[in-house]
Amino acid sequence: MKTVLSGIQPSGKLTLGNYIGAIKNFVKLQHDYQCHFMVVDLHAITVAQEPAALREQSEAVAALFIAAGIDPSKSNVFLQSHVPQHAELGWLMTTLTSMGELERMTQFKDKSSGKDSVGAGLFVYPSLMAADILLYNADLVPVGEDQKQHLELTRDLAGRFNHRYGEYFTIPDPYIPQVGARVMSLDDASSKMSKSNPNAGSYIALLDPPDVIRKKISRATTDSGREVVYDPANKPEVSNLMSIYAECAGMTLKEVAERYEGKMYGPFKKELAEVVVSVIEPLQQRYNEIRESGELADVLDTSARRAEEVAAQTLDAVKERMGFVPRRKQ
Numbered sequence: 001m002k003t004v005l006s007g008i009q010p011s012g013k014l015t016l017g018n019y020i021g022a023i024k025n026f027v028k029l030q031h032d033y034q035c036h037f038m039v040v041d042l043h044a045i046t047v048a049q050e051p052a053a054l055r056e057q058s059e060a061v062a063a064l065f066i067a068a069g070i071d072p073s074k075s076n077v078f079l080q081s082h083v084p085q086h087a088e089l090g091w092l093m094t095t096l097t098s099m100g101e102l103e104r105m106t107q108f109k110d111k112s113s114g115k116d117s118v119g120a121g122l123f124v125y126p127s128l129m130a131a132d133i134l135l136y137n138a139d140l141v142p143v144g145e146d147q148k149q150h151l152e153l154t155r156d157l158a159g160r161f162n163h164r165y166g167e168y169f170t171i172p173d174p175y176i177p178q179v180g181a182r183v184m185s186l187d188d189a190s191s192k193m194s195k196s197n198p199n200a201g202s203y204i205a206l207l208d209p210p211d212v213i214r215k216k217i218s219r220a221t222t223d224s225g226r227e228v229v230y231d232p233a234n235k236p237e238v239s240n241l242m243s244i245y246a247e248c249a250g251m252t253l254k255e256v257a258e259r260y261e262g263k264m265y266g267p268f269k270k271e272l273a274e275v276v277v278s279v280i281e282p283l284q285q286r287y288n289e290i291r292e293s294g295e296l297a298d299v300l301d302t303s304a305r306r307a308e309e310v311a312a313q314t315l316d317a318v319k320e321r322m323g324f325v326p327r328r329k330q
Contacts, residue, residue, distance in 0.1 A: 002033050002034070002139040002140060003034045003035075003036070003136055003137060003139050003140070003170075004033040004034070004138060004140045005035075005036045005038070005132065005133055005138035005141055006036075006037055006038070007037065007040035007080065007132065008040065009043055010039050010040075010041055010044050010060070011047070011049070011057070011195070011196070012195035013203075013205040013206070013207060014061060014195065014206045015183075015193050016183060016193065016204040016206065016244065017182075017183035017194070019068060019206055019279075019283075020183050020244070020248075023068045024068070024247075025142060025175075026068075026075075026142070027069040029142070029175075030071060033139075033140070035070075035076065036075070036076045036078075036136050037076065037077050037078075038078060038079070038080045038132065039058050039062050039080065040080045040132070041054065041058050041080050042080045042087060042090075042128065043129070046119060046121040046122040046125050047119070058079055059296060060291075062079065062296060062299070062300060063290045063291055063296050066290055067283050067286040067287035068283055072299045072302070075303075077303050078304040078307050079300060079304065080132065082300065082308075083135075083304055083307050083311050085311035085312060086128070086135060086311070088315060089135050089314070090127055090130075090132075092318060093127040093130045093131045093134070093157055094127040094128075096157050096160055096161060096164075097126070097127045097153070097157060101126075101153060102123055104149075105149055105150065107150070126150045126153050126154075127157070129147075129150050129154065130154035133154050133172050134154065134169050135310070136314070137314065138172050139170055139172060139173065140173055140175040141172050141173070141174060141175060142175040144182075148174065158171050159171060161321075165321040168317060168318070168321060183240070183247075184240040185203065186202050186203065186216060186220040186221065187201060187220070188221065189221075189237045189240045190236065201216055201219060204217075204276065204280075206283060206284070206287075207284060207287070208280075210280075213273060213276055213277055214277070217269050217272055218269055218270070218273065220237065220269065222265050223235055223237060225238075226265060227262065227263070228261075228264070228268045230257045238265070242257065242260075244272065244276065245272045245275055248279045249275050
């Protein structure tokens with residue numbers, strides 16, 4: 001069985017975009033692959049985090065994974081920091097990475113642009129991401145547009161290690177889902193829906209109360225027209241709302257277009273809000289059960305132990321090939 005690995009940072013609220021673009025696919029993948037789904041808290045601290053907020057958000061993301069349908073009996077759901085081999089292999093991968101490769105990363109350029117001081121952690125972030133993937137010899141990695149370049153570096157580092165120390169690492173491929181829309185911002189369809197957007201009205205958080213969701217959708221940007229028509233080039237905001245409707249209602253875009261042919265934005269937005277709430281409300285109920293029952297701590301511990309068994313074997317094999325003296329086992 002092939003292995004899939006992916007992770008989400010606990011650096012803010014998970015959004016409907018995260019659910020449609022990533023988590024829904026995670027749920028499907030677990031039936032056909034050995035899956036590792038991480039809360040990548042080590043990556044989150046490449047920018048300053050409030051300790052209490054980091055703890056809360058890390059647990060929230062893990063609980064939302066499970067609430068959305070990821071089954072801990074089929075998949076590992078764990079915190080990156082609970083498996084110490086990530087940090088150690090991350091350093092080993094950093095030693096195989098050139099400064100030039102890291103300087104070419106567009107995400108680093110974007111995040112460091114205009115800043116007087118940039119942390120080294122942000123610079124070497126791609127080497128740690130490579131370690132995350134290679135630690136489990138992942139065959140497939142679901143990645144968004146902003147991470148494709150990092151996966152290419154991972155492939156290069158795996159090949160470089162194999163050439164220098166002998167064949168060991170699987171060369172991972174990107175997982176491109178057959179379905180799954182890229183959800184854009186509610187106030188500007190030229191940018192994706194993001195938890196990092198300072199305008200809370202631009203995204204729907206998975207833990208937003210139903211009335212807040214309704215209000216955000218009612219205020220979502222449209223255009224000067226009136227009719228609900230799917231036309232991404234000329235009506236990007238309305239087309240984005242139609243994509244959200246299709247994903248949440250389990251319909252095709254053609255079916256959504258036919259349902260609302262000749263109808264105005266107001267009624268469409270009202271019905272869209274109810275469709276979104278019908279998806280998010282059960283998820284929130286399950287999330288609250290998980291947080292209140294104490295089951296999350298058990299899941300995180302069990303998954304981390306399973307992940308560490310694999311990670312420890314990989315790290316031992318890598319260190320042996322690189323020439324490190326093994327520690328005598330008791």
